[in-house]
Amino acid sequence: MAEERSLNFLEEIIEEDLKAGKYTSILTRFPPEPNGYLHIGHAKSICLNFGLGIKYGGKTNLRFDDTNPVTEDTEYVDSIKQDIQWLGFNWAQELYASDYFEQLYTFATQLIQKGLAYVDDSSAEQIAIEKGTPTQPGVENVYRSRSVQENLALFAEMRAGKYADGEKVLRAKIDMASPNMHMRDPIIYRIKHAHHHRTGDAWCIYPMYDFAHGQSDSIENITHSICTLEFIPHRPLYDWCIEKLEIFPSRQYEFARLNLTYTVMSKRRLLQLVNEKHVTGWDDPRMPTISGMRRRGYTPESLRDFCDRVGIAKRENLIDVGLLEFCVREHLNKIAVRRMVVMDPIKVVITTLAEGFTELVQSENNPEEAEVTYRDIHFSREVYIEQEDFMETPAKKFFRLAPGQMVRLKSAYIIKCEEVVKDAAGNITEVRCSHVPESKTGGANAGMQVKATIHWVSAAHAVPVELRLYDRLFKVENVGAAEGDFKDYINHDSLHIIPNAYAEPALKTGTTSDHYQFLRKGYFCVDKDSTDDTLIFNRTVTLRDTWAKEQKKG
RNA sequence: UGCCCGAUAGUAUAGUGGUAGUACGACAGAUUUUGGUUCUGUACGCCUAGGUUCGAGUCCUGGUCGGGCAACCA
Numbered sequence: 001m002a003e004e005r006s007l008n009f010l011e012e013i014i015e016e017d018l019k020a021g022k023y024t025s026i027l028t029r030f031p032p033e034p035n036g037y038l039h040i041g042h043a044k045s046i047c048l049n050f051g052l053g054i055k056y057g058g059k060t061n062l063r064f065d066d067t068n069p070v071t072e073d074t075e076y077v078d079s080i081k082q083d084i085q086w087l088g089f090n091w092a093q094e095l096y097a098s099d100y101f102e103q104l105y106t107f108a109t110q111l112i113q114k115g116l117a118y119v120d121d122s123s124a125e126q127i128a129i130e131k132g133t134p135t136q137p138g139v140e141n142v143y144r145s146r147s148v149q150e151n152l153a154l155f156a157e158m159r160a161g162k163y164a165d166g167e168k169v170l171r172a173k174i175d176m177a178s179p180n181m182h183m184r185d186p187i188i189y190r191i192k193h194a195h196h197h198r199t200g201d202a203w204c205i206y207p208m209y210d211f212a213h214g215q216s217d218s219i220e221n222i223t224h225s226i227c228t229l230e231f232i233p234h235r236p237l238y239d240w241c242i243e244k245l246e247i248f249p250s251r252q253y254e255f256a257r258l259n260l261t262y263t264v265m266s267k268r269r270l271l272q273l274v275n276e277k278h279v280t281g282w283d284d285p286r287m288p289t290i291s292g293m294r295r296r297g298y299t300p301e302s303l304r305d306f307c308d309r310v311g312i313a314k315r316e317n318l319i320d321v322g323l324l325e326f327c328v329r330e331h332l333n334k335i336a337v338r339r340m341v342v343m344d345p346i347k348v349v350i351t352t353l354a355e356g357f358t359e360l361v362q363s364e365n366n367p368e369e370a371e372v373t374y375r376d377i378h379f380s381r382e383v384y385i386e387q388e389d390f391m392e393t394p395a396k397k398f399f400r401l402a403p404g405q406m407v408r409l410k411s412a413y414i415i416k417c418e419e420v421v422k423d424a425a426g427n428i429t430e431v432r433c434s435h436v437p438e439s440k441t442g443g444a445n446a447g448m449q450v451k452a453t454i455h456w457v458s459a460a461h462a463v464p465v466e467l468r469l470y471d472r473l474f475k476v477e478n479v480g481a482a483e484g485d486f487k488d489y490i491n492h493d494s495l496h497i498i499p500n501a502y503a504e505p506a507l508k509t510g511t512t513s514d515h516y517q518f519l520r521k522g523y524f525c526v527d528k529d530s531t532d533d534t535l536i537f538n539r540t541v542t543l544r545d546t547w548a549k550e551q552k553k554g
Numbered sequence: 555u556g557c558c559c560g561a562u563a564g565u566a567u568a569g570u571g572g573u574a575g576u577a578c579g580a581c582a583g584a585u586u587u588u589g590g591u592u593c594u595g596u597a598c599g600c601c602u603a604g605g606u607u608c609g610a611g612u613c614c615u616g617g618u619c620g621g622g623c624a625a626c627c628a
Contacts, residue, residue, distance in 0.1 A: 006568045006576090033628050068627060124626055131624055135556045138624085169626055179557040181624045190626035209628050232559060233623050254559085261565090267628095309577065311567045313560095316621060320565050323578050333591060368591070399589080408587055441587075453587045520588050547589040 008312040010048070010253055014056055014224060026058035026223045030084070030091070031213065033065045034076035034197070036267035037282040037289045038083045040303070040324075041258040047307035048255070049226055050089040061220055062091035066098045067212045069196035077197070079282070083290040088300045093220075097212045098198045100219055104207045105159065107215055107245050108170060108189060112151045116244055117188065118144055119154040120171050127169075130176070131184050137177035138184045144173060158191055161204045165191050172211075174240065182237050186210055214238040217250035225250050228257040229314065258310060259318045262472035263288045264479050264486060278490055279473075285527075285538050286473045286494050296470065297515060297525035297540030299335075302328040318478055325541050329523070332540065336517040337365050340377070340410065340455040341503045343467060343521060345384035347459060348401075350415060352434040353381040358460070361440065363411035366517075375506050379412045382459040384502050389454045390431055392420055397550060399451030401431065408453040410519060414439040455519040462502035466536040468527065469496040508535060515540070 007015065017023050028049040032042065053060035062084065066072050084091070111117035120127065120143045132138035146154075158168055170189035178184055188211035193204045214237075217225045225238075231254055238252050259265060264273075265288060273279050273287070282289050285296035293303065306327040310319050340363075350357075358381075362374040385401070394402040401407045406416045419432040438444040471494045476482050482489050507516070516524045522542040530536045 008567090012570095031628090035628085065628065071627075127626080128624070133556090133624060136624095137556090166626065181557085184624080187626055192626080206626095208626075213628085229559070230622065231628090233557080256560090309566080311577095313567070315560050315566095317566060320578070323566075326578060329590090338588080363587095367586095367588085397589095410587065412587095414587095446587085450587085452589075455588075517588085517590080520590070543588075543590050545589070550589080 009314070010052065010224070010226065010255065010312060011055070013253065014052065017223070018056065023223050026052065026056050027061070027092075027221055028053050028058065028224055028226060029061040029063050029217065029220065029222050031063045031065045031216075031227075032080050033068070033071075034073060034080060035068070035071040036076060036271055037079050037291055039265055039267075039270065039287075039289045040260060040293065040306075041265045041288075042083075043087060043290055043303055044258040044307045044310065045226070045228075046084055046087055046089060047304055048312060050084075050091075051308075052224070052226075053092075058223075059092035060089070061093045061095055061222070063095040063097065063216060063220070065209070065213060065216075066096055066196070066198065067206050067209060069192060069194040069206065072197050074197050079291060083294075086294060086300055087290065087303060095216075095220065096198055097207075097216050098196060100212070100216055101199060101203055101207070103219060104212060104215055105205075107241075107247075108207070108211070109152060109155065110245060111172065111188075112155060112170075113148055114244065115148060116173050117170055118146050118151050118173055119158070120144075120169050120185075120187075121167070122169075124166060127187070131181065132176070134179075134181060140176050140185075144176075144185070155189075158189070158205050159203070161193070163191055165193055167191060170205075172237075172240075174237075180233055180236055182210070182233050183240070186237060210234060210237050211241065214241050214250065214252070215245070215247065217252075218242055218245075218248040221248050222250045225252045227252060227254055229254050229316075254314065255312050256314055256316050259316070259478075259480060260288060260324070261318060261321045261477045262474050262479070263321070264474070269486060272487070273473075276487075278487070285468070286470050288473075295528065296538055297332075297523060298328050299331050299515070302331040305331065318480075321472070328541050329544070332515055332517065332523040334368050335366075336515040336523055337513040338363070338367070338517050338519055339504055339507050340457055341465065341467070341501050341507070341518040341521065341524075342384045342386055342455065342457045342462075343498055343501045344387040345457075345502055346387045346390055346428065347430045348383050348385050348415070348456070349430055349432050350381050350383070350413075350435050351418065351432050352437075355381065357381045358458075361412050377411065377504055377506065378458045378461040379409075380458045380460055383409065383456040384459055384462060385409075385431075385454055385456045389452075390417070390428075392428065395551070400454055401433075401452075406436070406450045408439070408450050409456045410453050412440060412456070413437075414445070414448055414450055455521075457502045457504050459502075461505050463505050463508050463535075464500045465503045465507065466534055467498040467501045467524070467539065468536065469498065469539045470494060471496070503535075517543070 030049045050060045130139050169187045171185045174183045176184050189205050235252050283291035283295045360376040361379045365373045390401045403417050408414045414436040415433040421430040423429050474489045475491045476489045523540040524537040527536040527538045
């Protein structure tokens with residue numbers, strides 16, 4: 001089943017480690033900070049970390065990196081857990097960096113005892129100045145030479161709450177002249193008199209990322225700690241802590257994060273979109289968040305397939321959102337139930353049928369199914385078809401309905417346009433057609449060749465529904481590379497609401513499905529805003545439309 | 555001016571010294587009671603200059619280009 005595929009560089013490393021006997025099994029982790037909702041970029045990391053665990057018979061922990069109480073919240077913890085499970089993954093253990101606060105405090109004191117950490121009384125500004133620049137070495141200050149005893153006492157006082165925020169920090173004593181800025185005596189503990197979502201008010205000092213992440217990995221015996229490229233310069237510090245503390249040597253590896261065309265992928269920017277009401281929330285169907293995509297109608301399968309196809313490497317990338325759309329179409333084509341909905345109606349009267357004529361026709365629920373099932377649809381003398389499926393003066397290569405032309409009404413009769421009725425202003429109000437008798441499925445004339453088959457809804461039986469059509473959130477491909485404020489590139493036309501589309505009754509009364517294909521229009525799902533009175537559908541993605549492409553060519 | 559990472563069709567991603575593959579996209583055609591699906595075909599690529607070698611996308615050196623690194627963020 002699994003096709004022979006080349007290994008990515010992480011799989012190669014793991015296979016070498018396993019082969020060399022370095023590990024008997026692997027343990028990875030997914031380490032989100034609970035300060036925002038997960039997006040498709042996180043999905044790539046989730047699929048990678050959990051996927052590796054599954055592929056090599058190992059396990060994967062979920063560990064919340066909650067070392068900064070002022071930005072973190074349990075609301076985010078809950079959404080993150082839900083999103084991971086929805087994607088289809090199970091963690092071995094649910095853990096929190098905050099579980100290790102006591103242990104991390106002990107690690108810090110060990111460093112102090114070894115003369116490898118010191119309490120610094122300098123202000124943030126002073127520390128920044130003394131740090132130097134990438135091209136200029138930093139300088140050592142007077143606090144750097146404090147005695148072990150003094151440092152131990154001071155650090156204990158920090159923990160005890162004797163000092164205000166920012167009054168003191170604990171720094172690792174490494175090398176103020178290092179060409180790597182992160183090695184210039186990085187701050188490892190800071191004072192924050194803040195309420196933590198899990199530890200409450202037990203602590204007023206919190207470890208920095210660099211003093212929490214690697215040690216957490218080590219405590220859990222994580223074998224392969226996988227993160228994104230921007231942490232490459234942190235790796236020497238990651239290794240330094242492990243070496244000096246003499247703890248389990250977890251190893252950090254980095255891969256390139258996902259970037260998608262026509263969207264943004266930073267939590268900061270997504271939060272801004274939410275806070276400034278450019279979207280309705282984190283789960284707005286236009287958002288690249290997992291919750292937004294779920295609401296939009298994307299399936300876990302399609303997201304996993306996408307993450308698989310984008311690959312894992314170290315070079316920066318910008319993935320065409322078209323690939324995502326391909327993945328969702330491919331999955332939805334297999335599972336979506338077919339229904340007919342007319343979005344922009346024009347009335348067709350079939351004059352050769354008796355006044356009040358009505359009958360039931362059968363149409364397949366999904367032609368892709370191994371065993372095709374059918375539903376009944378009311379057909380009658382008056383039906384709605386799409387405005388765009390009729391042209392009074394047809395364009396070249398237009399082979400839908402036009403005066404004197406024939407089309408098939410899906411699962412019903414072939415009709416021929418005989419007359420166009422207009423109002424005083426010259427607008428077309430109605431198209432009058434004749435029908436070909438015996439042209440239904442199984443009829444004597446069913447084999448007649450027509451150039452097109454169009455969808456329709458019986459006028460008398462149509463059910464009004466609301467459709468929400470989404471377009472890309474941004475107007476430019478590479479929002480990250482665009483100059484100026486990213487908000488200048490927001491597509492203000494990204495939501496188009498059709499309050500009164502006409503749907504076939506089966507949509508309301510028939511089998512309920514999570515995913516529908518509205519014939520020839522796209523894939524849709526029911527939105528949570530639906531009420532007993534009004535069904536609301538989100539368009540997940542359109543169908544491939546070669547006719548639209550043809551038209552663009554002009 | 556320092557350090558680090560990277561560079562293969564339009565976009566991604568393989569190729570581990572021996573014929574540059576794959577996917578999406580594009581284009582053309584076939585099939586189709588969805589201009590959907592499916593199928594077939596076509597076009598398009600190793601950043602650059604040297605070097606090592608019988609042979610270099612791959613190894614070495616220089617250059618160019620892109621990205622990152624100086625939050626009491628992660």
